[in-house]
Amino acid sequence: MKQVIIVVFLLLGTTTLFAQSINWVSMDEALELQQKAPKKILIDMYTSWCGPCKMLDRNTFTNKDLIAFVNTHYYAVKFNAEGNEVVNFKDQKFTNPNYKPEKAKRRNSQHEFTRYLGVNAYPTMVFLGLDAELIAPIPGYQTAQQLELYLRLFKDNTYKELNDQESFNGYYKSFVPSFMP
Numbered sequence: 001m002k003q004v005i006i007v008v009f010l011l012l013g014t015t016t017l018f019a020q021s022i023n024w025v026s027m028d029e030a031l032e033l034q035q036k037a038p039k040k041i042l043i044d045m046y047t048s049w050c051g052p053c054k055m056l057d058r059n060t061f062t063n064k065d066l067i068a069f070v071n072t073h074y075y076a077v078k079f080n081a082e083g084n085e086v087v088n089f090k091d092q093k094f095t096n097p098n099y100k101p102e103k104a105k106r107r108n109s110q111h112e113f114t115r116y117l118g119v120n121a122y123p124t125m126v127f128l129g130l131d132a133e134l135i136a137p138i139p140g141y142q143t144a145q146q147l148e149l150y151l152r153l154f155k156d157n158t159y160k161e162l163n164d165q166e167s168f169n170g171y172y173k174s175f176v177p178s179f180m181p
Contacts, residue, residue: 022067022076027087027113030075031132040135040154041128042074045081045114049106050122052141063144065179066151073155081122082108089113090132127154135159145177 025033030041044061046053060066070076079085084099094116098109110120117126119137125147127135135154142150149172153159162168 020062020064020067022061023071024076024078026085027077027079027089030077031089033075034130034132038130039073039075040130041077041132042070042151043077043079043117043126043128045079045117045119045122045124045126045137047080047082047107047122048104053123055141056123060142060144060147063179063181066144066147069148069151069179073151079111079113081111081114081119081124083111085111087111087113089116092116125150143181144179145181148177148179149175 027043033039034041044053044056046056079087082096082099084096084101087094094111094113096109096111099111100108117134117137119126119139121139123139123141125138125142127138127150129135136150136159138147138150152175153162153171158171162171
């Protein structure tokens with residue numbers, strides 16, 4: 001009986017542990033999922049050598065509130081901006097023809113998909129709409145509370161009501177994050 005209780009406890013603990021991470025999928029998987037059950041897409045454009053990218057993984061993407069929000073409202077993609085993944089996007093095939101495997105852990109050539117999205121700084125969070133249209137790239141390291149502003153802004157289409165810098169500044173100043181630090 002004692003062994004059964006221990007096994008159940010370990011299984012519950014393992015399930016809880018795995019439930020506390022973002023459900024990362026590939027770009028192709030996100031586009032396929034989006035066709036079946038529409039959600040916006042959040043792409044974490046990172047590189048293997050980027051210090052702030054590693055800080056995002058360690059500090060921001062481990063926030064329980066952020067994890068729950070992203071898993072509920074977005075398809076999350078972790079994309080190596082200098083990697084060699086093949087991406088099929090809007091009837092185009094994107095590769096990294098100048099990728100060098102020996103440079104996998106340091107600066108490499110930029111992926112065609114990275115250039116297509118206009119990303120030139122890492123990390124950059126790229127938000128895509130329900131039809132995989134580009135909403136916005138948000139460059140730089142973000143805390144969970146800073147990223148929450150954009151997650152909510154784009155999820156609810158509030159960004160469409162903000163016509164200029166002044167209206168965005170008003171939204172920014174009045175925004176009160178709810179994600180716990």
